[in-house]
Amino acid sequence: MVEAIIWKNTHLELLDQRVLPFESRYETLHTAVETANAIRSMVVRGAPAIGVTAAYGLVLALRQDPSPAAFAEACDVLAESRPTAVNLFDAIEYMKTGLGDLEALANPAEKAESLAIAYHQDDLQKNHAIGKHGASVLDGQRNVLTHCNTGSLATSGWGTALGIIRQLHRENRLNMIYADETRPFLQGARLTVWECRQDGLPVKLVTDGMGGYLMNEDMVDCVIVGADRIAANGDAANKIGTSMLAMAAKFHDIPFIVAAPTTTIDRRTPSGKDIPIEQRPTTEVSHVRGQAIVEEDTACMNPAFDVTPASLISAIITEEGVFRYPYDFSKAAKQA
Ligand SMILES: CSC[C@H]1O[C@H](OP(=O)(O)O)[C@H](O)[C@@H]1O
Numbered sequence: 001m002v003e004a005i006i007w008k009n010t011h012l013e014l015l016d017q018r019v020l021p022f023e024s025r026y027e028t029l030h031t032a033v034e035t036a037n038a039i040r041s042m043v044v045r046g047a048p049a050i051g052v053t054a055a056y057g058l059v060l061a062l063r064q065d066p067s068p069a070a071f072a073e074a075c076d077v078l079a080e081s082r083p084t085a086v087n088l089f090d091a092i093e094y095m096k097t098g099l100g101d102l103e104a105l106a107n108p109a110e111k112a113e114s115l116a117i118a119y120h121q122d123d124l125q126k127n128h129a130i131g132k133h134g135a136s137v138l139d140g141q142r143n144v145l146t147h148c149n150t151g152s153l154a155t156s157g158w159g160t161a162l163g164i165i166r167q168l169h170r171e172n173r174l175n176m177i178y179a180d181e182t183r184p185f186l187q188g189a190r191l192t193v194w195e196c197r198q199d200g201l202p203v204k205l206v207t208d209g210m211g212g213y214l215m216n217e218d219m220v221d222c223v224i225v226g227a228d229r230i231a232a233n234g235d236a237a238n239k240i241g242t243s244m245l246a247m248a249a250k251f252h253d254i255p256f257i258v259a260a261p262t263t264t265i266d267r268r269t270p271s272g273k274d275i276p277i278e279q280r281p282t283t284e285v286s287h288v289r290g291q292a293i294v295e296e297d298t299a300c301m302n303p304a305f306d307v308t309p310a311s312l313i314s315a316i317i318t319e320e321g322v323f324r325y326p327y328d329f330s331k332a333a334k335q336a
Contacts, residue, residue: 144168
């Protein structure tokens with residue numbers, strides 16, 4: 001299984017996801033600023049992976065300067081890297097809480113390192129639990145449509161939505177994965193297809209516009225996606241294009257499942273309309289792999305996420321269990 005994030009004790013290594021699938025190279029980072037830049041430029045991406053990376057970024061910061069002021073600045077630099085995935089803020093909060101009063105610690109960087117490693121390992125455990133809970137609500141053979149990348153490249157390993165798909169495959173209940181390309185960053189085409197091929201999973205690349213066709217032709221029997229932030233009422237922000245798949249799934253009466261660790265649930269955000277949607281550079285839309293596809297100065301938009309209303313989500317699968325609409329995250333509502 002590919003590792004997107006490798007902690008090397010003296011530095012952090014990130015698989016550069018901007019150049020996959022044709023080039024596999026790691027970026028080496030030594031500071032919080034470098035880490036924030038890697039998150040912002042999507043060297044590393046995916047809500048859980050962003051959180052884990054930020055945790056290590058704070059270790060690097062404390063190695064440089066263990067003072068409370070420098071640590072606070074590092075937290076701010078990392079928090080400003082991307083606005084939507086709540087895992088980023090969850091990780092920063094987890095590190096702050098775990099460290100407590102820095103001046104009372106003999107070696108803040110050492111304490112931070114053990115916290116970050118624990119956070120990293122915990123995310124991997126969560127993904128396997130999500131996979132098992134998700135597979136438990138899906139009977140028989142499955143043809144799954146998935147959006148963006150929610151696998152080892154978006155997490156500590158195994159994945160969230162792709163973790164459920166991997167579990168179905170492990171149980172010999174996966175017939176086909178339809179991975180849509182996920183314009184404009186092409187996480188589906190460049191990352192999910194690559195991951196699936198690396199791991200011998202049955203996968204077909206489809207365009208973003210094919211979801212309705214696949215449902216209309218009865219070629220998919222469920223849609224499984226990830227999330228970057230789930231509001232208190234269950235509205236879920238995920239990669240742009242997700243909400244349209246949810247609408248089509250509703251029309252075709254096909255299960256639309258969101259898979260995410262509880263670190264993606266933000267109880268402080270009441271509903272989807274309160275979730276900040278990242279607006280990314282429009283060059284990601286006007287260019288593909290650096291090549292313009294429209295005339296210069298063409299007006300473009302690039303919201304990186306959209307919000308799927310909770311009413312369109314059949315189930316939210318976390319490591320704690322299966323939740324159904326209307327959502328109550330205070331307990332794992334395991335379904336029969
Ligand atoms: C397992 S969370 C993956 C989640 O993150 C992606 O966004 P991005 O690639 O911009 O970081 C996408 O929304 C995925 O569902």
